[in-house]
Amino acid sequence: xxxxxxxxxxxxxxxxxxDRAAFERLYRDTxxxxxxxxxRILRREDWAEDVLQECYVRIWDHARDYRPGxxxxxxxxxxxxxxxxxxxxxxxxxxxxxxEGELIEAVESDRxxxxxxxxxxAGARALKKCLEALEAKxxxxxxxxxxxxxxxxxxxxxxxxxxxxVKTWVRRGLLRLKGCLEAP
Amino acid sequence: xxxxxxxxxxxxxxxxxxxxTLRGRARQCLERWMRENAALSxxxxxxxxxxxxxxxxxxxLPPPARVxxxxxxxxxxxxxxxLWDSVAFWRSLGLGASGAAAVxxxxxxxxxxxxxxxxxxxxxxxxxxxxxxxxxxAVLSDPKTNKPxxxxxxxxxxxxxxxxxxxxSIRVSGKDLELWALPAGGVPTSLGLVGDAERSMVKLAxxxxxxxxxxxxxxxxxxxxxxxxTGRATGPVLAIGPCVKFW
Numbered sequence: 001x002x003x004x005x006x007x008x009x010x011x012x013x014x015x016x017x018x019d020r021a022a023f024e025r026l027y028r029d030t031x032x033x034x035x036x037x038x039x040r041i042l043r044r045e046d047w048a049e050d051v052l053q054e055c056y057v058r059i060w061d062h063a064r065d066y067r068p069g070x071x072x073x074x075x076x077x078x079x080x081x082x083x084x085x086x087x088x089x090x091x092x093x094x095x096x097x098x099x100e101g102e103l104i105e106a107v108e109s110d111r112x113x114x115x116x117x118x119x120x121x122a123g124a125r126a127l128k129k130c131l132e133a134l135e136a137k138x139x140x141x142x143x144x145x146x147x148x149x150x151x152x153x154x155x156x157x158x159x160x161x162x163x164x165x166v167k168t169w170v171r172r173g174l175l176r177l178k179g180c181l182e183a184p
Numbered sequence: 185x186x187x188x189x190x191x192x193x194x195x196x197x198x199x200x201x202x203x204x205t206l207r208g209r210a211r212q213c214l215e216r217w218m219r220e221n222a223a224l225s226x227x228x229x230x231x232x233x234x235x236x237x238x239x240x241x242x243x244x245l246p247p248p249a250r251v252x253x254x255x256x257x258x259x260x261x262x263x264x265x266x267l268w269d270s271v272a273f274w275r276s277l278g279l280g281a282s283g284a285a286a287v288x289x290x291x292x293x294x295x296x297x298x299x300x301x302x303x304x305x306x307x308x309x310x311x312x313x314x315x316x317x318x319x320x321x322a323v324l325s326d327p328k329t330n331k332p333x334x335x336x337x338x339x340x341x342x343x344x345x346x347x348x349x350x351x352x353s354i355r356v357s358g359k360d361l362e363l364w365a366l367p368a369g370g371v372p373t374s375l376g377l378v379g380d381a382e383r384s385m386v387k388l389a390x391x392x393x394x395x396x397x398x399x400x401x402x403x404x405x406x407x408x409x410x411x412x413x414t415g416r417a418t419g420p421v422l423a424i425g426p427c428v429k430f431w
Contacts, residue, residue, distance in 0.1 A: 020259065027252060032244035035251075040242050049251050050416075054371075056255045070229045075236040079202075082239070086204050086211070087371055124237035145205045146238050152205050174199040181234055 008073035015063035023060055030074065031056070034081045041085040041149035051088055055081045086149055130180035138173030141166055187217070187224075194224055202231035216398075319430050320345075320392050322402045324423035333423040334378070336363070336402055338392040340429070345386040347378050354404070354422055355380065361422070362411050366401040377411050378404065402427045 008029065014022030031052065038048040038055075059077055066076055131139050137159075144150045144158060152170065156163040187193045200206040201214050218225040322336040335348040347363070354361065361378040363386055375395075376386040388395045405412070406419035 023259075024252075027255070031251070032246045033240060033242070035247040036242045036245040037239050039245050049247060049254075052247055052251055053254045053258070057258045060255075060259060070226070071233060072236065074240065075229075075233050078236060078239040079232050082204060084371075086207070090208065124241065127234065127237045142203065143238075145203050146235060147242065149204055151207045155205070170200065170203070170205055171196060174196070174203065178195075178199070178234070 006068075006073055009066075009068050012059075012063050012066045012073050015060055016066070023063075026059075027056060030077060033074070034077060037078060037081050038085055040147055041082070042088060047088060051081065051084050055084050058084075082149070089149055126181060127177075130177050133180055134173050134176055135169075137161075138169045138176070141169040142173045142177070145170065188221070194227055198224060198227035199231045201228055202235055320396050320427060321430055322425050322427035324402060324404055324425040327421060327424050332425075334404060336386075336427070338388070338396070340393045341391050343388045343391050345375065345388060345392070347384050347386055349378070349382050349384075352382070356406060358409065359419070360407050360409050360411055361404050362407045362417070364403045364405060364417060365396065365399040365427075366403055366424075367398050368400050370398075372403070372417060374412065374415065375402075377407075396427060396429070399427050401425065 008026065011022045011026040011029070015026060034055065035048060035052050038051045039045065042048045042051065055077075058080055066073065070076075071079070131142070134142070141155050141159065144155055150158060152167050153163055155170070156166045159166060187197060197206060197210075197214055201211065206214060214224075214228075218228055319340065320336075320338045323332050324334040324336065325332045331351065333349070333351045333354045335350060336345050337348075338345045345363070349355075363375040363378055364372040365375050366372050375388065378384055378386065401424065403417070403424040404422050405417035406422055407417070408419075412418050
């Protein structure tokens with residue numbers, strides 16, 4: 001549930017009215033997070049820059065479609081970026097990921113990993129607690145899929161497990177996660 | 185298969201969509217279903233919200249300043265907004281099929297003999313009267329002058345597009361013309377390069393009914409020899425127009 005007075009929601013509302021200054025503030029406030037998300041999935045700075053550019057133009061264009069009741073502003077914008085990243089990885093003529101190996105290192109050097117950073121809010125702490133309650137394999141599969149944009153088959157080859165097994169981990173992991181988050 | 189009466193399946197699809205493991209055609213299908221099914225789109229939104237703290241836990245990375253400059257240049261009213269980058273243009277693709285058809289009719293009217301302006305050679309569209317097979321048709325025009333430049337057509341089961349260049353001056357030596365599908369709300373995808381002859385063919389990956397089902401418009405961009413190196417249009421858009429299915 002989004003807090004009613006999220007300043008990002010007001011900025012989005014102003015963007016919907018064509019307020020360029022509000023859009024620039026929205027960008028300043030959110031771009032580092034979203035660029036981090038895109039870099040994590042795409043592992044190439046040039047791609048992440050292209051995606052970020054497209055997504056902000058899209059956010060500006062669709063600001064009026066944002067529904068505060070349905071999603072928090074950051075969730076809405078993150079979904080746009082993640083969707084675009086996943087589309088991007090589906091391009092048929094995609095070259096090998098991360099030619100410049102240092103980029104992946106730069107992104108991965110945020111040890112002990114993003115899960116540890118899940119302390120920011122009550123919702124984040126609840127998610128962390130529930131992720132920790134999962135079996136290790138389930139948690140690893142879900143984290144890799146979310147953070148790194150891996151598909152089922154990429155998960156299977158990364159984890160060296162049969163495709164069916166990995167699919168089951170993901171499915172059961174998500175089910176348990178929901179059950180845990182909804183538990184009183 | 186019937187997800188509508190299967191809440192468990194809906195829930196699972198929504199979760200895997202939000203997680204990102206639902207891919208390819210399944211992902212596209214779900215996006216379509218979400219538009220027509222409020223419960224499904226709510227389930228997806230709930231899952232996105234559940235997982236959102238994960239995204240926020242990723243280490244922030246300030247993007248280079250050039251990204252903001254590029255975004256600013258793409259906003260309406262920017263100094264030189266390329267059509268490709270114009271938000272207004274993308275918004276215009278939100279037109280329903282009838283809107284697209286109206287624009288197409290306007291484009292056809294431009295090439296009809298009755299056109300009041302200095303019209304190019306008239307184009308006669310022959311629809312075989314015996315077999316009224318469905319056909320996809322697009323008249324691609326210069327975005328500035330609205331002058332029709334190319335005619336693209338395909339039978340619904342055909343796996344190639346017939347491209348007729350109406351105005352040879354669209355060609356630039358040393359460059360190629362690349363044809364793009366502009367799917368509704370999606371990313372332009374390359375259909376291939378247009379040959380040099382007045383009439384040429386562009387091979388489709390699948391039958392037109394599949395390849396063009398969700399494609400309200402086509403466009404031509406000017407690209408280096410061999411086509412865009414990036415998978416996205418890099419040169420100016422020389423021609424654009426709605427793509428409509430006729431019965």
